[in-house]
Amino acid sequence: MRPNRKWFIRMLRASLGKRKGRVFVAALSVAIASSVIVGALGLSLGIRQKLGGELKAYGSNAIASKPGGYIEESALGALSGAKGVEEYGGQLYASVTVRGVEAELMGVDASKRYGWKIKGAMPKEGEALIGTDLAEALDKSLVDITISTGGREASLRVSGFVESGGVEDRAVIVGLKDAQRITGLGGMLSAVLIRARADGLDDVVKEVAALLPGAEAKTLRQVAYAEETFLGKVELLMLLVSIVVVIASGISVSSTMSATVLERIKEIGLMKALGGTMGMIRSFYLAEGALIGLLGGAGGYLLGFASAQAVSRGAFGSFISVPLYLIAISVVAGLVIAVMASGLPMRPALRQRPSAILRGE
Amino acid sequence: MLLSLLKHSFFRQKRAMALMIVSVAMGTALTASLMALSMDIKGKVSKELRSFGANITVTPKVEGLAGMVGQKRYLSESDLIKIKTIFWRHNIVGLAPFLEAEAELGSDGTKRSVQAVGTWFRRELPLPGESADFEAGVMTVSPWWLLDGTAPGGQGVVLGSSLANELRLKAGDSLTIDDRPFTVSGILSTGGKEERQVFMDLHEMQALKGLEGKVSMALVSALTTPMDEFAYKDPATMSKKEYEKWYCTGYVTSIAKQVEEAVGGSRAKPIWHIAEAEGKVLGRMSLLIYLLSGAALSASALGVSTTMIAGLLRRTDEIGLMKAVGAVGAQITGIFLSEALIIGAIGGISGYLASLWVVKYVGLRVFGTGLESRALLLPVSLLIALIISVLGSFLPIRRALGIKPALVLKGAR
Numbered sequence: 001m002r003p004n005r006k007w008f009i010r011m012l013r014a015s016l017g018k019r020k021g022r023v024f025v026a027a028l029s030v031a032i033a034s035s036v037i038v039g040a041l042g043l044s045l046g047i048r049q050k051l052g053g054e055l056k057a058y059g060s061n062a063i064a065s066k067p068g069g070y071i072e073e074s075a076l077g078a079l080s081g082a083k084g085v086e087e088y089g090g091q092l093y094a095s096v097t098v099r100g101v102e103a104e105l106m107g108v109d110a111s112k113r114y115g116w117k118i119k120g121a122m123p124k125e126g127e128a129l130i131g132t133d134l135a136e137a138l139d140k141s142l143v144d145i146t147i148s149t150g151g152r153e154a155s156l157r158v159s160g161f162v163e164s165g166g167v168e169d170r171a172v173i174v175g176l177k178d179a180q181r182i183t184g185l186g187g188m189l190s191a192v193l194i195r196a197r198a199d200g201l202d203d204v205v206k207e208v209a210a211l212l213p214g215a216e217a218k219t220l221r222q223v224a225y226a227e228e229t230f231l232g233k234v235e236l237l238m239l240l241v242s243i244v245v246v247i248a249s250g251i252s253v254s255s256t257m258s259a260t261v262l263e264r265i266k267e268i269g270l271m272k273a274l275g276g277t278m279g280m281i282r283s284f285y286l287a288e289g290a291l292i293g294l295l296g297g298a299g300g301y302l303l304g305f306a307s308a309q310a311v312s313r314g315a316f317g318s319f320i321s322v323p324l325y326l327i328a329i330s331v332v333a334g335l336v337i338a339v340m341a342s343g344l345p346m347r348p349a350l351r352q353r354p355s356a357i358l359r360g361e
Numbered sequence: 362m363l364l365s366l367l368k369h370s371f372f373r374q375k376r377a378m379a380l381m382i383v384s385v386a387m388g389t390a391l392t393a394s395l396m397a398l399s400m401d402i403k404g405k406v407s408k409e410l411r412s413f414g415a416n417i418t419v420t421p422k423v424e425g426l427a428g429m430v431g432q433k434r435y436l437s438e439s440d441l442i443k444i445k446t447i448f449w450r451h452n453i454v455g456l457a458p459f460l461e462a463e464a465e466l467g468s469d470g471t472k473r474s475v476q477a478v479g480t481w482f483r484r485e486l487p488l489p490g491e492s493a494d495f496e497a498g499v500m501t502v503s504p505w506w507l508l509d510g511t512a513p514g515g516q517g518v519v520l521g522s523s524l525a526n527e528l529r530l531k532a533g534d535s536l537t538i539d540d541r542p543f544t545v546s547g548i549l550s551t552g553g554k555e556e557r558q559v560f561m562d563l564h565e566m567q568a569l570k571g572l573e574g575k576v577s578m579a580l581v582s583a584l585t586t587p588m589d590e591f592a593y594k595d596p597a598t599m600s601k602k603e604y605e606k607w608y609c610t611g612y613v614t615s616i617a618k619q620v621e622e623a624v625g626g627s628r629a630k631p632i633w634h635i636a637e638a639e640g641k642v643l644g645r646m647s648l649l650i651y652l653l654s655g656a657a658l659s660a661s662a663l664g665v666s667t668t669m670i671a672g673l674l675r676r677t678d679e680i681g682l683m684k685a686v687g688a689v690g691a692q693i694t695g696i697f698l699s700e701a702l703i704i705g706a707i708g709g710i711s712g713y714l715a716s717l718w719v720v721k722y723v724g725l726r727v728f729g730t731g732l733e734s735r736a737l738l739l740p741v742s743l744l745i746a747l748i749i750s751v752l753g754s755f756l757p758i759r760r761a762l763g764i765k766p767a768l769v770l771k772g773a774r
Contacts, residue, residue, distance in 0.1 A: 022674055029667035036660045043653070054645050057638030058413055063552065115634030133628075136423050165418050165632035220552040225505035226413040233409055234646070237727045244394060244719055245657055248387040252664040255380035256671045307656050315649035 011284055016291065026257055027296040030338050033246075033253040034300020034330040035307060040242035041329065042308040042322035047238050048231055050316045052198055055230070056086075057115060060193040061223040062205050064215045070188035071215050078211040084197045084204040090189035092179045096149040096172060103134050104171040105149065107179020116168060120160015127159035129173040135161050147172055147182070154182040198227045250337060257289075257341030268346065272354035281350060282343075289342035290335055297334020301327050367699055377672055382708045384668035385746050388661030389712025393742040394719040395654035399647065401724075401732045406646045407584050407639070409728070411454055415502040415580035416635045417617045419444075422628045435460075435575035438563070440624045444581060445488055445495055447619040449611050455501030455582030457481060460566050460575060466559060467537035468528050475524065476558045477538060479566020479576075482512035482519075502580040506555070510547020513561045517546030521556035539569055581620060581629070585613040587640030662749050669704075669753030673697065677764060685766040694758055701754040702747060709746025713739050 016023050064071065071090070079088050092107035108114070110122045123129050128145065135142060142158045156178075162168050180186050192212070196204040201224055209217035271281050305322055312320035421434035441458055444450075457480055464477035483501075485494035499506060510532040513519045518538065520530060525548050530536060534545045538559065549555060567573050586592075592612040596604060608615050613631040621629035683693060716738070724732035 022671070025667050025670050025674070029664060029671075032660055032664050032667070036657070039656065043649075047649075051642070051645070054642050055638070057634065057641050059634055059638075115637045117631075117633045133420075133423050163630060163633065165416075165630045165635075169630070218552045221505040221507060221550065222414055222503070222553065224552070226410075229412050230409055230642075233727055237723070240723045240726060241395070241398070241653065244723070245391060245660075248391040249660060249664055252384040252387045252661065252668065255384040256664070256668040258380050307660075311649065311652040311656060314652045315645055 008280075008284060008287070012287060012291070015288055023292060026292050026338070026342075027299065029253045029256040030293055030296025030334045031299040031303055033249040033337055034297045034334045035303035036249045036300075037242075037246050037333050038301050038304025038322070038326050038330045039307040039311070040238075040245045042304065042320065042326060043311060044235065044238035044242050045323060046308075046312070046320040047234060048199070050312065050318075050320060051231060051234055052227070054316070055198070055223075055227050056195060058223050058227070059115070059220075060195050061198070061201060061220050061227065062194040062196055062208065062217060063220055064192040064194065064208055064212055064217040065190060066212075066215045069214070070185060070190060071192055071212055073187045073189055075212050076189075076192065079192075079194070079208065082204070082207050082211060084200055085194060085208070086197060087195040088192055090176060090192050092176060092183065092185060092188060093190040094149050094179070094183045094185075096147040096182075098134070098145055098147050098172065099138055101134065101137055103131070103147075104167065105147065105179060105182065106168065106171045106173045107176040108173060110175045114164075116162045116164040118160050118162050120158075123156075123159045123174050123178070125175060125178060126157060127174070128156040128178075129160050129162045130158055131169040131171045131173070132161050132163045133169040134171065145172070149183055152182060152184060154178075198224070198231060253337055254341040257338060258344070265346075268350065269352075269354040269356075278350055282346070285342055285346055286339055289339040292342075293335035293338030294331060295334075296338060297331035298327075300334055301330035304330065367696070367703070378704065381668050381672050381704050381750075382711070385665050385704055385708025385750050386712040386715060388665045388749060389709050389742045389746040390715035390719060391661050391712075392654070392658045392745055393713055393716035393738050394723070395650070395657050396741070397716065397720045397732055397735065397738055398723070399650045399654050400735060402647050402650045403643060404584075405724075405728045405732070406643055408454070410639045410642060411582050411584065412504050413635055413639070414505065415455060415457075415582045416585065416613055416632050416639070417581040417583060417620060417629055418632060419579040419581060419620060419624055419627050419629045421577070422626050433577070434626070435572065435577055436579065436624055436627055438567075438574050438576050440627075441576070441579055442486060442488070443623040444579075444620050445486075447616070447623050448609065449583065449616050449619060452584040452611055452616065453581060454584060456486075456495075456497040456579065457499045457502045458563060458576040458579045460563060460570070460572065461577050462566070462570050462572075464538050464559070464569070465540070466528075467540070468530060468534070477566060477569075478555075478558050478560050479563040479569075480560060481563055482508070482560075502582045503551070505551065507550040508547050509550070510545075513546060513565075515562065515565070516543050517561075518543045519547045519549050519560040520545055521558045521560075522548050522550045523556040524559065541569065579624075583613065583616045584611070585616060585636065585639070586611040587643050588612055588614070588636060658745075662752070665749045666753035666756070669701065669750060670757045673754060673757030673761065677761070680761045680764050681766040681768075684764065690762045693761060697754055697758050697761065698751065701750045705747035705750035706743065708750065709743040710739075712746060713742040716742065 073090055076088065076090060079085055089109045089112060094105045096103055096105040110124070118129065120129070130142060130145070138145075144155060144157055146153060146155050156172075156174065162173060174182070180188060192215075194204075194208060194217075201219055205217045205219050209215060268281060304326075308322055309319055312318065419436065421436055438458060441456065444456060445453055447453075460479040462477055463474055465472050466475045481498040483496065483498040486497050488495050508519065510519065511517065518536075520528075525531065525545070528536075530545050532545050532547055536543055536545065538561070543561070549560065563576070567575060592607070592610070592614060594603070594607070596607060596614070596618070599607060608618070613636040617629040617631050621627055680693060721731045724730060
């Protein structure tokens with residue numbers, strides 16, 4: 001075997017070294033296929049997380065409240081460690097009267113964005129945001145209002161008007177601290193709105209209920225259901241697109257590889273004439289294909305990683321996490337494509353007699 | 362001469378030519394499919410996003426204090442169908458009326474006050490002047506409602522799950538509402554305030570409260586164009602031309618405006634967080650598909666070029682021979698360019714045909730309806746295939762022209 005191995009390595013070096021242009025073309029085409037596979041798979045795997053971030057704009061997907069009572073604000077700290085909980089915020093609601101009109105007082109975290117249309121600004125301490133319907137009923141040029149609830153009264157400056165298309169349009173919205181002060185319910189919350197990861201939401205809801213003693217936690221089906229349906233469809237779309245991309249580029253690369261191999265049928269005839277066995281010749285070509293595949297696969301991973309990042313940066317403005325095991329997939333895909341594409345066209349030539357090949361038949 | 366050479370190339374080297382054609386066809390199929398997808402993606406995604414529910418509320422107009430205290434105002438049920446006659450009527454995909462009132466619910470001999478809601482769960486509305494009915498009802502504006510049992514109708518009412526738990530009522534049990542007998546036909550879970558309400562058929566509710574033909578609000582689900590900077594301008598401050606442009610674009614605000622005009626005494630408002638989130642997601646999704654198409658196009662262009670290069674590289678001998686017998690550069694270029702054009706044409710057409718199938722399959726699997734495949738894509742994919750194959754042969758042709766026949770024919774490369 002020893003002289004054989006020497007021969008083998010020499011042939012490989014000569015073959016790869018003297019035909020740099022062709023080896024480069026073959027490796028490049030394998031790299032393109034691998035990069036497409038890595039890019040498409042990386043995007044399909046990361047799309048849920050990326051789009052999930054965008055779907056946050058639709059609002060909370062779970063809510064916790066205590067039937068007939070209040071949740072203590074101090075208990076919320078436990079939620080920050082809960083798995084799957086991305087964001088949470090407490091709110092306090094109370095019925096109030098403003099100039100004889102019944103309205104709802106909502107105490108919210110005024111530093112957050114809610115997707116409402118606001119004319120003016122979110123309320124600071126001592127200020128209130130007025131729902132447009134309520135404002136229309138009272139006076140559109142409100143500056144100060146006095147609200148009363150349960151025998152208490154409070155004066156607030158109007159910071160702006162809000163149109164949401166929901167209950168907020170008939171509400172007086174203030175900062176949470178103000179709401180607690182006005183109602184005399186210091187440290188109390190009516191509800192905790194939770195934004196949790198879309199997958200495994202049911203488990204998160206159970207965990208939240210366990211962390212807030214006495215509270216009931218529920219999935220807000222509007223957001224949860226639509227999110228699941230939508231994300232599922234997008235994932236399916238990406239997966240199908242990936243499959244199409246992988247098949248198309250796989251076939252395209254195979255034909256490139258086959259084209260580079262076709263010209264070498266004469267070489268096989270010569271090797272056979274010089275006494276090469278079928279096994280030797282086959283392993284020589286396989287080794288050559290494997291080297292090209294390895295090179296192309298590794299290069300393809302880098303290329304695919306870069307293109308997935310470029311697409312993610314462009315579409316979502318942030319990088320996507322491409323799982324590391326895609327390196328392995330990329331290299332294996334490169335190897336399989338290269339070995340198959342260079343091995344298969346060889347088979348008929350291997351079986352032919354060398355004299356026939358060399359004569360050009 | 363050229364013809365017979367081409368004929369020779371294609372018939373004597375079937376295999377090599379077939380490989381190049383397959384490669385071009387695959388690249389074209391991929392690009393054409395993704396282009397079809399990106400052309401249709403906005404409409405499709407926007408339809409999917411409607412599963413987040415209604416994006417317009419229609420309520421009676423509030424005018425001064427009287428709107429909020431004293432006599433309650435209502436909309437007329439018969440006006441609602443007019444929503445399907447506005448300029449953007451084909452974009453209205455969901456509609457549900459609601460009549461809400463306090464009612465007395467009696468079961469097991471005890472009575473309590475609950476919020477009762479009359480609505481349609483699912484109802485086919487005949488449209489004036491159109492053959493197909495319009496499917497309306499709660500399920501078209503709030504598809505996430507989970508109903509265990511059957512929709513309310515006649516004496517059947519649906520209880521919110523919290524309410525049902527408290528009263529220990531289940532489907533089939535009987536109860537009274539405002540002293541009239543009803544049966545529980547189903548239990549509703551939503552996670553929201555609906556779980557504390559009782560639902561009945563709209564007409565039943567109207568009869569119960571003596572409010573025939575009245576509704577207290579309606580929800581509308583409409584396909585919209587995402588809001589842009591122009592859309593946020595106050596319509597009151599627009600010039601006549603701007604107003605017209607705004608009115609005739611399917612923004613959620615302009616559709617709401619038209620709904621408001623169609624329903625007497627109403628105020629129609631966008632549900633802002635839904636509209637805003639939709640615009641964001643839609644923008645991201647279409648950008649994603651565009652970028653993906655761009656990436657796929659460049660990958661397949663590169664892939665096809667490498668095939669063409671590989672195909673020409675193996676013909677160095679042939680070129681050397683041609684030169685040796687006196688072919689000039691232009692002739693050689695002509696031969697290979699015409700080959701490339703033929704490969705591009707065959708590959709482009711078959712790639713387009715393959716993309717038709719891909720687009721149909723993907724559309725059906727993901728969106729339930731096939732994507733629109735546009736005739737425009739045939740010339741475009743043909744052009745792409747031609748450009749790719751000609752560009753792909755550019756480099757090898759240049760190399761071929763530099764070949765020294767004596768060296769090549771000796772076997773040195």
